Amino acid sequence: MEHIENRNLVKIGIVVGDIEAAAKHYAELFGMEMPKIRIPDLNRVPEHKESGYTWYRGKFIPGRVKLANMQMGPVTVELLEAYDEPGPWNEYKVQYGQGVHFITFTISGFEQHIDFVESKGFPLTHKGEYGSGRYCYFDSIEKLGVTLGLQELGKPKDTPVMPKEERA
Template sequence: MDRIDNHNLVKIGIVVDDIEAAARKYAELFGIPMPKISVPDPDAPVTHTPDSYTLYRGEYVPARTKFANLQMGPVTVELLEPYDEPSPWNEFRQKHGQGVHFITFTVNGFERHIEFVESKGLPLIHKGEYGSGRYSYFDSEDVLGVVLGLQELGKKQA
């Protein structure tokens, strides 16, 4: 492998302080419907399985966040209001406040792409799987100006 196999941007993640206000303002500005805001139960027990987990800086964590997806042409803008617990989104908010946290590309061959990106000097910091897909973030802010995200949808590939 000598490159990431897809250069079509599919998602931009923006950390916000107030997801309801941010989502409402996007809807108002672009004349789109108010998106559904997903709010995980902060008191629900979290279990990790081989098909559903969140690994952040080497530890299994809940990594809960309120989120809303806005489909803006071919790109999804994902608004995230993180809970005050270990997660890449909360770390970003603590360090920078609100702002663009990540850009994501869809790939085939999730694990080999992780190995490739790490071989280029960008360590994996976050990885999650949720049954129908998986995603990862790399420590790339210092060289790319943003966290690089890769996702694979559907059945896990080699």
């Protein structure tokens, strides 16, 4: 592999302090319906298995965040309100406050792309599987100015997808 296969930006993730207020402002500014805000069940204990897990900096985490998706042409703008618990969104909130946290590209060949991006000096920090797809983030803010995200949709094309240290 010589480069990431797709240059079509599909998602921008924005960490916000108050998702209800931010979503309302976007809806009013762009004349669109208020997006549905997904709020996780804070009492649910996640089961980390091949078909669904959230891994962050070497540990499985609940991976909870309030989120709202808005389709803006070919790009999805994802608003994220972080909980005060370990995770990429809270880490961003603590370090930078509100702002653009990640940009995501859809790829095919999830594990091969992770290996490629890591070989270019961008360590994997976050990885999740949610049944119909998988996504990951890399430590890239210092070099790219934003967290690089990759996602693969559909049935996994390469197995296993769990973090390497958890496969043994």
